[in-house]
Amino acid sequence: MFRTIRPFAAYAIQDISCLGDRLIALDHTTGYLLQVNLKNDDTTILNPDRVGEFLDVTGFAVWEDKLWFTRDEDVYFCNLTDFTPQHFVSLPYTANGITVWESTVYVSCQKTGYIYIYDANKGNLITRFYTPGIGREHLTIKGEEIWVADDEEQTVFCLERATGEIKFSLLTPFENPTGLAFYHAPETDKEVLYVAYAYKECYVRDDPNSDPPQELDYRDRTFIHPLYFQYYPEGNYALSNGYLMEVSYVEELSQLEDVHLENLEWRIALPSETLRQKIREIYPIGRPFTEEIINGQRVAVFKFDKLTSKERHIFGWKALLEVYSIKYRLTPRDVEKLPELAPELQEKYLVDNDDLAMDTQIIRNAAKEAIGTETNLMRKIYKIRNFVYDKLSYGIKPHIDPPDVALQRGVGSCGEYLGILLALSRLNGIACRTVGRYKCPKNPEYQNVPLSPDFNHVWMEFYVPGFGWLPMESNPDDVVEGGPYPTRFFMGLSWYHVEIGKGISFENISSNSVLLNKEVVSIGDLALNHIRFTILSELPPS
Structure with a gap:
C-alpha cells in the first residue's frame, strides 16, 4: 500500500507528472511547480523566480528535458532549467489537460469535447479523439494507453492510444480528480497510479469574536492518493479502491402508540454478496435472529412472542464488509x-x-x-x-x-x-x-x-x-x-454504496404470519433505527 501525499504549501493541485523517481505537482493558484518526496511530503519549489509564468495553468506534462503546459487557449513548452515559455499552438477554447509521448502532444479541451493530437516538432494537428467525459480532463500516457481523469465524472478512463476507444474506466474514491501520473517505485519495482484531488471543504470554524464562537467556512483541500484497480475484461467491469468497514443496523423499540402484537416476526434485510461487496462476517446485536432467503437475498428474522407498548428491546445486526468501487463497460x-x-x-x-x-x-x-x-x-x-x-x-x-x-x-x-x-x-x-x-x-x-x-x-x-x-x-x-x-x-457504484436486499423489502413485520402494512401499524411508530459505519482500512482489489 502506498501512502497519501500531502505537499506543503499546496492549495489546489491542478496536475501531476513523474520525472524519473520524482513526483512533480502544479498548484495553479500560486504558480508553484512542486517537487514532492513521496515518503515524507518534503516539498521544494522548482521555479522560485518564475511562479508568475505558471499562474492559472490548467495542465502540464514532462517529457525528457521539456515541460509542456496549457493556459487559457494556448499550449507552451519550456526548458526544465530556466522555465522560459515558448508558444506551441492555440486552441479555439480553453485547453485543459496535456500529455506528451515522444514526438506527439495530446491536449484536451472540455468546450469542444476533443483530445487534439499534434506533432511536437512541426506543430501541425495529426488527428483528434472524442473526450470520454463531460468535465475538465487531465491526461497521462502509459505505453499504448491514454489515461484520462475527469473531475465531473469522478472517473479515470483508460483509452486505446491509437484509436481513442475506451477500454475500461475506474471510479475514484474521492470527488474532483485534477491530475494523474504513473509512478514506478524503484525500491519495490511496483507501479502505482497516483491521482491528485482539489476541492473546497466546508467546516465549522472557531471564532472567539462571535457568539456563538463557531461559524461555517470553507477551506482548500488538495492531496495525491494512489488509485488501486483491477480490470476484469471477461466480465466487462473494473474494480477500484475498496474499504474494509463495519456496518450496523439496529432498531430500538420506542412505541408511539399503544400496540399489542402476538407472535411478531420482524424481518430486516442483510447485506448482499456481489462482485464489489464481500461479506466477511455478520452477527446479531441485542437479540438473536434466524435467517431466511427471499428471492436469493439473506434476511434476518427476529421473533417476539408478544410485543406491548411497555416493552423495550434493542435488536439488529452488524456486518464486516469489503466494499469496492465498480464500473461496468x-x-x-x-x-x-x-x-x-x-x-x-x-x-x-x-x-x-x-x-x-x-x-x-x-x-x-x-x-x-x-x-x-x-x-x-x-x-x-x-x-x-x-x-x-x-x-x-x-x-x-x-x-x-x-x-x-x-x-x-x-x-x-x-x-x-x-x-x-x-x-x-x-x-x-x-x-x-x-x-x-x-x-x-x-x-x-x-x-x-x-x-x-x-x-x-x-x-x-x-x-x-x-x-x-x-x-x-x-x-x-x-x-x-x-x-x-x-x-x-x-453502470457504476462507488465504494460508499452498501447493497442491502436487492429487489425485496428492506424491513417488514408480521403478526401471526399476517404481513402488517403501514396502515395497520408503522415501523416508524414502533422503533427508532440506528445506523453506523466504521471504516477500518483501505483495500486494493485483488
Whole structure:
C-alpha cells in the first residue's frame, strides 16, 4: 500500500507528472511547480523566480528535458532549467489537460469535447479523439494507453492510444480528480497510479469574536492518493479502491402508540454478496435472529412472542464488509442481439408491484416520450435516465409520492426519482429492481471513527438478458441543469454504496404470519433505527 501525499504549501493541485523517481505537482493558484518526496511530503519549489509564468495553468506534462503546459487557449513548452515559455499552438477554447509521448502532444479541451493530437516538432494537428467525459480532463500516457481523469465524472478512463476507444474506466474514491501520473517505485519495482484531488471543504470554524464562537467556512483541500484497480475484461467491469468497514443496523423499540402484537416476526434485510461487496462476517446485536432467503437475498428474522407498548428491546445486526468501487463497460453495440427476457423475470420486474402508477396516462405518455423511436436496450435506459433528469429537480420530502404525482410536481427525492425510473423502464420492457438502503458518509480518511448517514438512499438495477444486472443511481448524477449529465454512476457504484436486499423489502413485520402494512401499524411508530459505519482500512482489489 502506498501512502497519501500531502505537499506543503499546496492549495489546489491542478496536475501531476513523474520525472524519473520524482513526483512533480502544479498548484495553479500560486504558480508553484512542486517537487514532492513521496515518503515524507518534503516539498521544494522548482521555479522560485518564475511562479508568475505558471499562474492559472490548467495542465502540464514532462517529457525528457521539456515541460509542456496549457493556459487559457494556448499550449507552451519550456526548458526544465530556466522555465522560459515558448508558444506551441492555440486552441479555439480553453485547453485543459496535456500529455506528451515522444514526438506527439495530446491536449484536451472540455468546450469542444476533443483530445487534439499534434506533432511536437512541426506543430501541425495529426488527428483528434472524442473526450470520454463531460468535465475538465487531465491526461497521462502509459505505453499504448491514454489515461484520462475527469473531475465531473469522478472517473479515470483508460483509452486505446491509437484509436481513442475506451477500454475500461475506474471510479475514484474521492470527488474532483485534477491530475494523474504513473509512478514506478524503484525500491519495490511496483507501479502505482497516483491521482491528485482539489476541492473546497466546508467546516465549522472557531471564532472567539462571535457568539456563538463557531461559524461555517470553507477551506482548500488538495492531496495525491494512489488509485488501486483491477480490470476484469471477461466480465466487462473494473474494480477500484475498496474499504474494509463495519456496518450496523439496529432498531430500538420506542412505541408511539399503544400496540399489542402476538407472535411478531420482524424481518430486516442483510447485506448482499456481489462482485464489489464481500461479506466477511455478520452477527446479531441485542437479540438473536434466524435467517431466511427471499428471492436469493439473506434476511434476518427476529421473533417476539408478544410485543406491548411497555416493552423495550434493542435488536439488529452488524456486518464486516469489503466494499469496492465498480464500473461496468457495455456499449449499445454489445446489446444489439439479446435473448428474450425470461418469463420469471417478466413476471417480477415488468409489472407494477410497488405503487408505480404505470396505468396512469401521464406515466404512459412519459414512457413513450422518453425513448422516442429507440429500440436498443442500452440507449433506451440511458435516454430514460436523461429524460427523468430533465423533468425533475432533487428535493427531500417526508414521504414518497407515486411517480405520476412526482413527475407533475417536478421535484423529487431519491425514492421518487427511482419510482419514475422503474415505471418508465418497465413500460419499455426493461426489467429493473430497487437496490440500496444506505450510503457510508464519503470520508474515507476518517478511519476507526463511527460515522452516521444523514438519510437512507435507494438506486436501481436494470437487467440485460445474457449478461445480468447492472447498477444505475437514482438522482446523484443529476448535477447540471439541462445536462449534459455525468455517467459516473450509470453502470457504476462507488465504494460508499452498501447493497442491502436487492429487489425485496428492506424491513417488514408480521403478526401471526399476517404481513402488517403501514396502515395497520408503522415501523416508524414502533422503533427508532440506528445506523453506523466504521471504516477500518483501505483495500486494493485483488
